[in-house]
Amino acid sequence: xxxxxxxxxxxxxxxxxxxxxxxxxxxxxxxxxxxxxxxxxxxxxxxxxxxxxxxxxxxxxxxxxxxxxxxxxxxxxxxxxxxxxxxxxxxxxxxxxxxxxxxxxxxxxxxxxxxxxxxxxxxxxxxxxxxxxxxxxxxxxxxxxxxxxxxxxxxxxxxxxxxxxxxxxxxxxxxxxxxxxxxxxxxxxxxxxxxxxxxxxxxxxxxxxxxxxxxxxxxxxxxxxxxxxxxxxxxxxxxxxxxxxxxxxxxxxxxxxxxxxxxxxxxxxxxxxxxxxxxxxxxxxxxxxxxxxxxxxxxxxxxxxxxxxxxxxxxxxxxxxxxxxxxxxxxxxxxxxxxxxxxxxxxxxxxxx
Numbered sequence: 001x002x003x004x005x006x007x008x009x010x011x012x013x014x015x016x017x018x019x020x021x022x023x024x025x026x027x028x029x030x031x032x033x034x035x036x037x038x039x040x041x042x043x044x045x046x047x048x049x050x051x052x053x054x055x056x057x058x059x060x061x062x063x064x065x066x067x068x069x070x071x072x073x074x075x076x077x078x079x080x081x082x083x084x085x086x087x088x089x090x091x092x093x094x095x096x097x098x099x100x101x102x103x104x105x106x107x108x109x110x111x112x113x114x115x116x117x118x119x120x121x122x123x124x125x126x127x128x129x130x131x132x133x134x135x136x137x138x139x140x141x142x143x144x145x146x147x148x149x150x151x152x153x154x155x156x157x158x159x160x161x162x163x164x165x166x167x168x169x170x171x172x173x174x175x176x177x178x179x180x181x182x183x184x185x186x187x188x189x190x191x192x193x194x195x196x197x198x199x200x201x202x203x204x205x206x207x208x209x210x211x212x213x214x215x216x217x218x219x220x221x222x223x224x225x226x227x228x229x230x231x232x233x234x235x236x237x238x239x240x241x242x243x244x245x246x247x248x249x250x251x252x253x254x255x256x257x258x259x260x261x262x263x264x265x266x267x268x269x270x271x272x273x274x275x276x277x278x279x280x281x282x283x284x285x286x287x288x289x290x291x292x293x294x295x296x297x298x299x300x301x302x303x304x305x306x307x308x309x310x311x312x313x314x315x316x317x318x319x320x321x322x323x324x325x326x327x328x329x330x331x332x333x334x335x336x337x338x339x340x341x342x343x344x345x346x347x348x349x350x351x352x353x
Contacts, residue, residue: 008033009033009034009035010035011033011035011036012035012036012037012038012059013036013037013038014030014033014036014038014039014040015038015040016040016041016043017040017041017042017043017064017066018042018043019043019045020043020045022041022043022045022046023045023046023047024045024046024047024048025046025047025048025049026041026046026048026050026051026054028051028053028177028178028181029177029181030051030054030057031051031053031054031055031056031057031181031184031185032056032177032180032181032184033057034056034057034058034059034184035059036057036059036060037059037060037061037062038060038061038062039057039060039062039063039064040062040063040064041064041065041068042064042065042066042067042068042089043066043067043068044067044068044069044070045070046065046068046070046071047070047071047072048070048071048072048073049071049072049073049074050065050071050073050075050076050079050090050095051076052076052078052079052116052119052120053120053181053185054076054079054082055076055078055079055081055082055116055185055189056181056184056185056187057082058081058082058083058084059084060082060084060085061084061085061086061087062085062086062087062089063082063085063087063088063089063090064087064089065089065090065091065093066089066090066091066092066209067091067092067093068090068091068092068093069092069093069094070093070094071090071093071094071095072093072094072095072096073094073095073096074095074096074097074098075090075095075097075099075100075103075210075215076100077100077102077108077112078102078112078113078115078116079100079102079103079202080100080102080103080104080105080108080109080112080201080202081109081112081113081116081189082202083201083202083203083204084204085202085204085205086204086205086206086207086228087205087206087207087209088202088205088207088208088209088210089207089209089210090209090210090213091209091210091211091212091213091233092211092212092213093212093213094213094214095210095213095214095215096213096214096215096216097215097216097217098215098216098217098218098220099210099215099217099219099220099223099234099239101220101222102201103201103202103205103220103222103223103226104201104202104203104220104222104223104224104225104226105201105220105222106201109201113189114189116185116189117182117185117186117189117190120178120181120182120185120186121182121186123178123181123182124175124178124179124181124182126178127171127174127175127177127178127179128175128178128179130171130174130175131168131171131172131174131175133171134167134168134170134171134172135168135171135172137167137168138165138167138168201225201226202226203225203226203227203228204228205226205228205229206228206229206230206231207229207230207231207232208226208229208231208232208233208234209231209232209233210233210234210237211233211234211235211236211237211257212235212236212237213236213237214237214238215234215237215238215239216237216238216239216240217239217240217241218239218240218241218242219234219239219241219242219243219244219247219258219263221244221246223244223247224244224246224247224249224250226250227249227250227251227252228252229250229252229253230252230253230254230255230276231253231254231255232250232253232255232256232257233255233257234257234258234261235257235258235259235260235261235281236259236260236261237260237261238261238262239258239261239262239263240261240262240263240264241263241264241265242263242264242265242266243258243263243265243267243268243282243287244268245268245269245270245271247268247271248268248270248271248272248273248274249273250274251273251274251275251276252276253274253276253277254276254277254278254279254304254351255277255278255279255351256274256277256279256280256281257279257281258281258282258285259281259282259283259284259285259309260283260284260285261284261285262285262286263282263285263286263287264285264286264287264288264314265287265288266287266288266289266292267282267287267289267291267292267295267310267317268292269292269293269294269295271292271295271298272292272294272295272297272298274298275302275303275304276304277298277303277304277305278304278305278306278307278351279305279306279307279308279349279351280305280307280308280309281307281309281344282309282310282313283309283310283311283312283313283342283344284311284312284313285312285313286313286314287310287313287314287315287317288313288314288315289315289317290315290316290317290318290319290322291310291317291318291322296322296325296326296329297329299325299326299327299329299330299333299339300329300330300332300333301332301333301334303333304337305339306337306338306339306340306348306349306351307339307340307346307348307349307351308326308339308340308341308342309341309342309343309344309349310341310342311342318341318342323341326339326341327339327341
């Protein structure tokens with residue numbers, strides 16, 4: 001296994017999406033391909049959990065696991081060490097638990113970096129111990145006893161020895177991979193903490209696509225530190241709490257999907273600062289109040305809004321009068337793009353696709 005991985009040491013892109021022959025859990029061994037920049041495992045055949053060891057992929061810019069319905073577990077906190085990640089897409093899967101603070105919180109990430117290094121070192125030690133036990137078993141086989149039948153005894157001993165040798169070979173390969181993963185993770189942890197606050201967290205993230213999972217908890221205010229975010233889709237989860245007004249600082253946002261959750265409270269008036277926002281979905285929550293008056297500006301000149309989904313909340317967000325005003329403002333906008341209000345089937349809302 002070690003020599004096979006060495007042959008792909010310079011691999012920058014690995015795309016196994018839609019491959020029916022790729023089934024089962026994501027291999028931990030991929031963590032030693034430390035030059036990977038793009039990893040796409042999209043498709044319905046991948047199962048298991050997201051490997052913590054992938055923090056060793058410090059050059060990774062894109063990770064996609066789209067429509068991986070058999071994936072489970074949580075989002076690894078340790079992945080906050082992937083400081084170069086620009087795209088994180090894990091959609092229509094069974095990922096549960098909260099959105100990790102560590103993806104944007106410097107102090108929390110310090111603790112995780114140390115823990116990841118310790119955990120992988122321990123795993124490497126266990127793998128080495130297993131390999132040593134297999135080596136001893138292969139070196140000193142005990143053949144079966146069949147009385148005085150020396151032929152049967154010899155044949156049985158050889159068969160057992162071959163099985164033991166095969167087990168040792170596999171254990172040796174696993175130990176070699178575990179050791180390389182541990183070394184890579186330790187180096188990543190050391191480099192990340194050495195870079196200080198700027199070297200921890202997914203602060204280069206442009207796309208965060210986690211729709212169609214079982215995520216719970218609130219929207220972390222720390223994610224407002226991800227100033228490069230352009231597309232965020234967290235719809236169809238079980239998120240609670242309010243929509244943080246500090247998300248108004250994410251001025252590069254073009255798409256924000258928070259629909260089909262359990263969010264409460266009012267819509268942040270400060271979102272009027274999101275001039276690049278083209279599509280906003282907060283439908284099918286438990287939000288209350290009406291659409292902020294300041295949002296009416298978003299249909300006019302200087303804004304890009306073309307899809308606004310507010311329906312099915314605790315109160316009516318947009319009445320007929322406000323709807324007419326929004327459409328009038330949009331009609332005067334140059335260049336004209338049109339505006340769809342509470343019409344997810346409109347071509348103007350295809351930004352979600």
